[in-house]
Amino acid sequence: MPVLNETHNPDLRSWVSSANSPDTDFPIQNLPFAEFRRKHSVESFRGGVAIGDQVLDLAAAKGVFSETAAIGAQACTASTLNEFMSLGAPVWSALRLALSRVLRQGAAEQSILETCLIPQDEVEYSLPCTIGDYTDFYTSVFHATRVGSLFRPDNPLLPNYKWVPIGYHGRSSSIDVSGQTFKRPQGQIKAADAAEPSVGPCKRLDYELEIGIYIGVGNAPGEPIVLDDSDQHVFGYCLFNDWSARDIQAWEYQPLGPFLAKNFASTVSPWIVTNEALLPYRAEFKRDAADPQPLPYLSSDSNSGEGALDIKLEVLLQTQQMRNRHESPAKLSESNFVYSYWTVAQMVAHHTVNGCNLRPGDFFGSGTQSGPEHEQGGSLLELSRGGKESITLPNGEQRTFLEDGDTVVMRGYCETEGAARIGFGEVASTVLPANS
Amino acid sequence: MPVLNETHNPDLRSWVSSANSPDTDFPIQNLPFAEFRRKHSVESFRGGVAIGDQVLDLAAAKGVFSETAAIGAQACTASTLNEFMSLGAPVWSALRLALSRVLRQGAAEQSILETCLIPQDEVEYSLPCTIGDYTDFYTSVFHATRVGSLFRPDNPLLPNYKWVPIGYHGRSSSIDVSGQTFKRPQGQIKAADAAEPSVGPCKRLDYELEIGIYIGVGNAPGEPIVLDDSDQHVFGYCLFNDWSARDIQAWEYQPLGPFLAKNFASTVSPWIVTNEALLPYRAEFKRDAADPQPLPYLSSDSNSGEGALDIKLEVLLQTQQMRNRHESPAKLSESNFVYSYWTVAQMVAHHTVNGCNLRPGDFFGSGTQSGPEHEQGGSLLELSRGGKESITLPNGEQRTFLEDGDTVVMRGYCETEGAARIGFGEVASTVLPANS
Known part of the structure; x- marks a missing residue:
């Protein structure tokens, strides 16, 4: 059996209430990545993480992360995820753990991060990375x-x-x-x-x-x-x-x-x-x-x-x-x-x-x-x-x-x-x- | 028959003497492009044009070009030729014509451009562009x-x-x-x-x-x-x-x-x-x-x-x-x-x-x-x-x-x-x- 960690705990709940809905694709145990921007805007595409029916904007949120997770979050501010992907499993994992902790019910970062959420209904996506082959x-x-x-x-x-x-x-x-x-x-x-x-x-x-x-x-x-x-x-x-x-x-x-x-x-x-x-x-x-x-x-x-x-x-x-x-x-x-x-x-x-x-x-x-x-x-x-x-x-x-x-x-x-x-x-x- | 122009004239000769050798691959009628740098250097790769046994360094030479040709030469200073390639046939053609004129015998630009030549023996090449597919x-x-x-x-x-x-x-x-x-x-x-x-x-x-x-x-x-x-x-x-x-x-x-x-x-x-x-x-x-x-x-x-x-x-x-x-x-x-x-x-x-x-x-x-x-x-x-x-x-x-x-x-x-x-x-x- 693969080694699971605290991010996989099925009992975790998020302060983003839509993430606790039983039929959401994006509970706090998921935390997938995409490149997004506000619909009909000329903003740059940037990395985000899905939580419930929201996108956490990593360019806005990156200040809450430290050490290895901060390196990962910084890489996610680019218009493709290639650099983040190239950093390797320890960085991916560190950012996932940090995301899980700051998005949990009771996290001290809630008030800051509430300002970094955008409803998924209001965003559009690009290809998440440049696909070479x-x-x-x-x-x-x-x-x-x-x-x-x-x-x-x-x-x-x-x-x-x-x-x-x-x-x-x-x-x-x-x-x-x-x-x-x-x-x-x-x-x-x-x-x-x-x-x-x-x-x-x-x-x-x-x-x-x-x-x-x-x-x-x-x-x-x-x-x-x-x-x-x-x-x-x-x-x-x-x-x-x-x-x-x-x-x-x-x-x-x-x-x-x-x-x-x-x-x-x-x-x-x-x-x-x-x-x-x-x-x-x-x-x-x-x-x-x-x-x-x-x-x-x-x-x-x-x-x-x-x-x-x-x-x-x-x-x-x-x-x-x-x-x-x-x-x-x-x-x-x-x-x-x-x-x-x-x-x-x-x-x-x-x-x-x-x-x-x-x-x-x-x-x-x-x-x-x-x-x-x-x-x-x-x-x-x-x-x-x-x-x-x-x-x-x-x-x-x-x-x-x-x-x-x-x-x-x-x-x-x-x-x-x-x-x-x-x-x-x-x-x-x-x-x-x-x-x- | 395709429409030829003055750059194809077989009688053209270059002030780069090796370009006038009957067995060179790179006479003044050719003018191919590559990405090069000096061997064993940490220089950036940049666009160059072959003339005889020399490379004309376009990053060094770009000042001699004007108008459309200058736009092309500037694009060639990048570490891939993709941007130059994307500019289209009128730009490719304008730069070719300008290169032909400044490399011909008697060109006023000879003394400037002599300082922009590097022997092909002394350079190394990279892929000339990023190949998407x-x-x-x-x-x-x-x-x-x-x-x-x-x-x-x-x-x-x-x-x-x-x-x-x-x-x-x-x-x-x-x-x-x-x-x-x-x-x-x-x-x-x-x-x-x-x-x-x-x-x-x-x-x-x-x-x-x-x-x-x-x-x-x-x-x-x-x-x-x-x-x-x-x-x-x-x-x-x-x-x-x-x-x-x-x-x-x-x-x-x-x-x-x-x-x-x-x-x-x-x-x-x-x-x-x-x-x-x-x-x-x-x-x-x-x-x-x-x-x-x-x-x-x-x-x-x-x-x-x-x-x-x-x-x-x-x-x-x-x-x-x-x-x-x-x-x-x-x-x-x-x-x-x-x-x-x-x-x-x-x-x-x-x-x-x-x-x-x-x-x-x-x-x-x-x-x-x-x-x-x-x-x-x-x-x-x-x-x-x-x-x-x-x-x-x-x-x-x-x-x-x-x-x-x-x-x-x-x-x-x-x-x-x-x-x-x-x-x-x-x-x-x-x-x-x-x-x-």
Whole structure:
């Protein structure tokens, strides 16, 4: 079991009363980081911490911190969190502990810090850091098998899958924060019965339900990060929607992988839930007895014991019609990051085993997190069985893939015996019509 | 024919006498940009221009420029060229014209500028800009066919190849400048006759002879760059060695493409030869009559007429033994960028057709530039026919793939009737032993 500390105590209460609500994503046990400013302002973006329905402005609050925590808070005043992320786990941890103490009921700092709170309703977010490189993994064996059976019916799960944490490089320029809108992509599409491809708007636009992982401390070229050191390198987690154009993908992806099918937009939730905040939700890393044992660089007793993360995930859809009628988003599916075939530590160890260097702010997508059941599919490609079965929404609308005006919302939270419930907030983004 | 101007006049001579040597890469018609500082110094890197065997230090020289050229020269004083690249073709062009005039024989600025020259022998280089995203294309149909026949003997050239400028995302963190050394990568390798993979040093380490392309001006998300506008966006070119671990690649690359086989190191030549300097070497873009016509977004009269670039390329190898004996590098192959199946304008138009945004400093690799003949292979994988035939070097050493201590050198130059010869300098980098 990972070593918990006083910040994880489920009995802690904050003087910010909304943080004590049983259904808040942001109790005092969470303390995630984002870059924010007041809506419609020309203020600089700066680091903040979520507490209940408020943001603690670290640029305003930094004076209450001392020693190591003060170094961390000062770094958070920048317009990206890269410097803070680069300072390492002892600094992240010191600031978390200090935040927990000053935000607790009875803290002497309450009267000062009350002036440093801004309601989350009144702020807007930017990407929390400059993402140098983005790598997308493919860690759900259920997703890989179901998608593989659609693209390659005779050969759904390739022989390398249970040995190699499959990943590929993605594009960082088009990653944006929740609220992102994007035009339906155009591209080359070849219908199965057509002799030649043609160019037009994507007809099979899809989302992918992923966990995003931010690297804090990188490694020097040629110096791999060993599995058991990954907690010193992983800063935190978010929700991640890796938009996908399935028809463009089907025509372009061989032999070098997805390209234009993926690089038009990808959306992160604004808050980074820290690796430390997630320690109580570490879970057993399960393998079927028939599965191969991970190779030595992907294996350790400590990682195998508690290497997975129990993060409950859900995808919702709000169509234009629902928005017009003020209807809430409809749930499409639920899943859990615990189903991942590979742990984050294994992703880090694999990514660097060849000497590849990671840098502060680098980003991993987990790959679509589908569960074992059909209903737990993390994409419409899966839920609609490759577009063959349409999904009926509660208001009677139907979908196989996404329509213009659709907003996809993803949420995630952790809840386990003996720990506070903490949440990720949400990532929501909307499809606009293609260029005409 | 592209519109040339006075800077392209082959009769121009410089007061820097080494620039008038018939075999220099850097006559006054070239004027490429790099980031440099004095060797073994703690100076800041800053922009410079190559002239003969000298570097013109733009931070020192900026006072001689006026108006638009002065804006460009000021931007070049930064430690990366990103800002200069973002200023656009009119600024790039104004600075080039001003540089050409002040470096010509008889220029009044000679005495001032003589104090702003530093011998290239006395400087070191950094990456010329921050590369946000790196995309690797696959534009040599000869490379694609030969490599395809090794990986997929029954299906060497996939049906999409002649329609789609195939590309995939690469990793920018491990791109470094000529002089880069890197440890032989370790990774999962599965021998054809083995039941399971194992982990160890790459045994099939290879280079790839590529042209690198720097984007100057990007595009907004959702706003594609049309083919005929590409000259407003492409800043310049370099030589590029995209190191590849063939055995790691063979096991990992399906279904999402190469990953650890490519991301341990990639090396650029220090000088960016500008798009404008290369105008005299534009060449006809040739297709076989049997090849499909490019789709409309990849086609235009102007591009088809003079869309290719005649850049002569060569790869050389200097082994540890050669270095010990002070022997020159041995030539492995020659090729030409003119063989590329897709033009740079087509790469730009394709990359953005889906709305993907490019940013200043983004980088494309052309893919391995192999010519039609076996001897023109741009990788050892091709020259050794998949490792089946070893290559005998002039000193008697043999290679199928690279050995520790091998230095791979790539050179490139342009030479055509009625224009000055201009060159790219070289990219050289060396394989170190794997971690033990």
